[in-house]
Amino acid sequence: MNALIRKLQNFTSFDREELQALEELVGAPIRIGRDRDVISQGDNPTGVNLLLEGFAFRYKTLPDGRRQILGFFVPGDICDVRVFVLKHMDHSIATLTDSLVSIMPGDRVLAVTDTYPKIARALAWATLVEESTSREWLLSMGQRSAGERLAHIFCEIFYRMDAVGLATGRSFAFPVTQPELGEATGLSVVHLNRTLQELRRRDLVRFGGRVLTILDLAGLEALALFDPAYLHLHEAASRPSATLEDA
Amino acid sequence: MNALIRKLQNFTSFDREELQALEELVGAPIRIGRDRDVISQGDNPTGVNLLLEGFAFRYKTLPDGRRQILGFFVPGDICDVRVFVLKHMDHSIATLTDSLVSIMPGDRVLAVTDTYPKIARALAWATLVEESTSREWLLSMGQRSAGERLAHIFCEIFYRMDAVGLATGRSFAFPVTQPELGEATGLSVVHLNRTLQELRRRDLVRFGGRVLTILDLAGLEALALFDPAYLHLHEAASRPSATLEDA
DNA sequence: CGCCCACTTGATTAATATCAAATACTGTGG
DNA sequence: CCACAGTATTTGATATTAATCAAGTGGGCG
Numbered sequence: 001m002n003a004l005i006r007k008l009q010n011f012t013s014f015d016r017e018e019l020q021a022l023e024e025l026v027g028a029p030i031r032i033g034r035d036r037d038v039i040s041q042g043d044n045p046t047g048v049n050l051l052l053e054g055f056a057f058r059y060k061t062l063p064d065g066r067r068q069i070l071g072f073f074v075p076g077d078i079c080d081v082r083v084f085v086l087k088h089m090d091h092s093i094a095t096l097t098d099s100l101v102s103i104m105p106g107d108r109v110l111a112v113t114d115t116y117p118k119i120a121r122a123l124a125w126a127t128l129v130e131e132s133t134s135r136e137w138l139l140s141m142g143q144r145s146a147g148e149r150l151a152h153i154f155c156e157i158f159y160r161m162d163a164v165g166l167a168t169g170r171s172f173a174f175p176v177t178q179p180e181l182g183e184a185t186g187l188s189v190v191h192l193n194r195t196l197q198e199l200r201r202r203d204l205v206r207f208g209g210r211v212l213t214i215l216d217l218a219g220l221e222a223l224a225l226f227d228p229a230y231l232h233l234h235e236a237a238s239r240p241s242a243t244l245e246d247a
Numbered sequence: 248m249n250a251l252i253r254k255l256q257n258f259t260s261f262d263r264e265e266l267q268a269l270e271e272l273v274g275a276p277i278r279i280g281r282d283r284d285v286i287s288q289g290d291n292p293t294g295v296n297l298l299l300e301g302f303a304f305r306y307k308t309l310p311d312g313r314r315q316i317l318g319f320f321v322p323g324d325i326c327d328v329r330v331f332v333l334k335h336m337d338h339s340i341a342t343l344t345d346s347l348v349s350i351m352p353g354d355r356v357l358a359v360t361d362t363y364p365k366i367a368r369a370l371a372w373a374t375l376v377e378e379s380t381s382r383e384w385l386l387s388m389g390q391r392s393a394g395e396r397l398a399h400i401f402c403e404i405f406y407r408m409d410a411v412g413l414a415t416g417r418s419f420a421f422p423v424t425q426p427e428l429g430e431a432t433g434l435s436v437v438h439l440n441r442t443l444q445e446l447r448r449r450d451l452v453r454f455g456g457r458v459l460t461i462l463d464l465a466g467l468e469a470l471a472l473f474d475p476a477y478l479h480l481h482e483a484a485s486r487p488s489a490t491l492e493d494a
Numbered sequence: 495c496g497c498c499c500a501c502t503t504g505a506t507t508a509a510t511a512t513c514a515a516a517t518a519c520t521g522t523g524g
Numbered sequence: 525c526c527a528c529a530g531t532a533t534t535t536g537a538t539a540t541t542a543a544t545c546a547a548g549t550g551g552g553c554g
Contacts, residue, residue, distance in 0.1 A: 010526090018403070032505075058382075060382060060383070060385075060386045062386070062390055062391070062472050063472055063474075066471070067390070068385060068389040068390045070382050070385050070386070080378075082371050082375060083375075083378040085368060085371045085372050086372070086375055086379075086479055087479075088364055088476070090379045090382065090383075090476060090479070091379075091382055091475045101372045113529065120333060123331070124329050127329075128329060128332055128333055129380055130335045131327075131351050132333075132338075134303075134378070134381050134382065134385065135307060135317050135337065135338055135381065136307070136337075137385055138307075138315060138317050138381065138384055138385055139307045139315040139317070141311040141385060141388035141389055141433065142315040142388050142430075142432075142433030143309055143314070143315045143433065144309070144510080146509080146510075159429075166410070177531085177532065178530090178533065179530065179532075179533095184387075184391075186388065186389030186390065186508070187510075187511090188511050188512075189532090189533085189543095190510090190512080190534085190535090191509085191510055191511070193532095193533065194510095194534090194535095197534085203405070216533090217318040225309050225311070229337060230337045230468055231319060232334075232337070242522095243422055303501090351530075377520095392541085393541080393542075424499090424500065424501090425500070425501065426500075426501095428501090434543090435542070435543050435544075436500090436501085437502085437542085437543075437544080437545095438500065438541085438542050438543070440500095440501065440503090441503090441542095442542095444502085482524090496553100496554095497530095497550105497552105497553090497554090498550100498552090498554105499529090499550100499551085499552085500539105500549100500550085500551080500552100501548105501550080501551100502547100502550100503529105503546100503547085503549100503551080504525085504546085504547090504548105505544100505545085506543100506544080506545075506546100507543080507544070507545090507548085508541100508543065508544080509540100509541080509542075509543080510539105510540080510541070510542085511531075511538100511539080511540065511541080512534105512537100512538080512539070512540080513536105513537085513538075513539090514535100514536085514538105515534100515535085515536090515538085516529100516534080516535080516536105517532100517533080517534075518532080518533070518545085519530100519531080519532070519533090520527085520529100520530085520531080520532095521528100521529090521530090521531100522526080522527100522529085522530105523526105523527090523528085523529105523554090524525100524526085524527085524528100
């Protein structure tokens with residue numbers, strides 16, 4: 001079963017027919033090497049990108065080269081379902097590792113969401129969760145200290161990896177380098193390194209060789225002021241009023 | 248003509264029937280006083296909020312009281328069309344001044360978007376612009392210095408006010424206090440104040456008495472590394488492939 | 495009048511960036 | 525397998541940015 005389905009099942013459950021439709025939505029996967037753009041700022045988006053395997057991130061740059069990582073993609077994540085409406089991408093998406101990406105043709109997505117309202121709603125949920133995550137990052141950048149910020153990212157990735165079944169206990173692949181973590185937290189590499197060492201020294205995490213292990217989840221969450229509510233996991237969609245899947 | 252229509256016309260044009268439908272979508276306005284929540288974190292969203300008059304902002308708080316302003320609303324802005332899908336608001340929206348807000352019932356929005364695909368697409372555009380803005384803010388918080396950040400917010404608000412016809416030359420109402428600007432930029436009040444004084448000293452802006460005047464737009468944009476592309480203004484939607492208004 | 499803010503200034507401290515350099519690690523060509 | 529180049533990680537020293545502390549001014553409002 002693919003990671004997208006697994007992820008959407010955090011929101012709702014699907015019957016056999018819906019599962020079939022979702023499976024068929026995912027087209028031929030494309031292999032993309034490490035550190036390559038999946039789609040670049042300025043491009044005219046033609047399809048909906050889905051990350052099947054590997055890791056990726058969204059980023060934006062300033063004309064002088066400064067780069068900010070806006071969020072990470074783990075398997076099952078979608079690069080914005082309605083990206084079509086705009087003529088030009090206002091940011092880029094790049095791989096962190098060799099990845100398997102599927103480009104879902106827009107008309108196919110449209111057909112499936114027209115036929116299966118529950119799928120439409122689940123995709124809308126995925127988009128809203130991403131927006132919510134982006135808001136939480138903004139809160140982090142503006143108000144959390146370096147240590148809180150880093151701890152918060154670690155907590156988030158853990159919950160997200162766990163939600164798609166990719167965590168082994170409290171350990172999981174997180175193939176990000178320290179320069180990249182610096183760009184995600186808005187810290188210089190040097191300061192990020194020292195901040196990370198502090199988390200290690202406090203026995204909160206182990207991080208090295210592309211694997212992150214959370215040694216003390218409660219402690220890490222407390223430091224980060226982490227509240228998983230913003231990820232909207234396990235929100236069974238039972239509200240009849242939640243029918244606005246198409247706006 | 249209301250500000251919502253004016254705003255959506257940055258994306259597309261409407262015929263008489265569509266204009267009528269849009270007018271009817273906007274229900275009885277509700278007056279809300281200054282510094283009050285329009286909707287609060289944890290609330291179950293019941294309708295789509297539209298700001299007709301006044302100013303508001305989206306914010307999120309940490310348990311210890313630190314608050315981050317995530318973005319500003321100017322007249323015509325919508326507080327996320329698909330907010331229904333989620334059970335609980337993950338952030339709050341509050342007024343900056345006495346405001347006029349209309350709550351559009353979800354089923355009415357649904358009916359109109361079902362009947363008028365162009366309206367559906369325009370609303371999707373509005374949502375995507377907001378997400379794009381949120382990403383630009385994240386870039387600002389992570390990579391721009393204090394001065395660049397403040398200049399960038401000033402540029403953004405100017406373009407947005409201008410787009411809904413609320414700027415007089417390069418002057419417009421921006422009734423935000425310095426403590427609030429501090430929460431928007433992630434700076435302490437003291438540092439924000441000094442940063443603002445620096446912009447004044449360089450004759451880039453005049454700001455006081457709730458009115459912002461941009462004295463040197465080119466200079467302010469250069470300092471902020473501002474590129475209005477992320478606001479996706481004047482993007483006439485002519486692409487036939489842009490039919491995914493409902494996902 | 496008196497209080498609560500908003501705004502401002504100065505002094506000091508804390509957080510973070512920058513500069514410089516050494517050590518490891520990774521993949522590549524020979 | 526080894527040498528090498530290019531990163532990534534780490535450390536120390538210093539500079540810059542921004543927060544905090546403290547206090548004073550001024551406006552709006554009950």
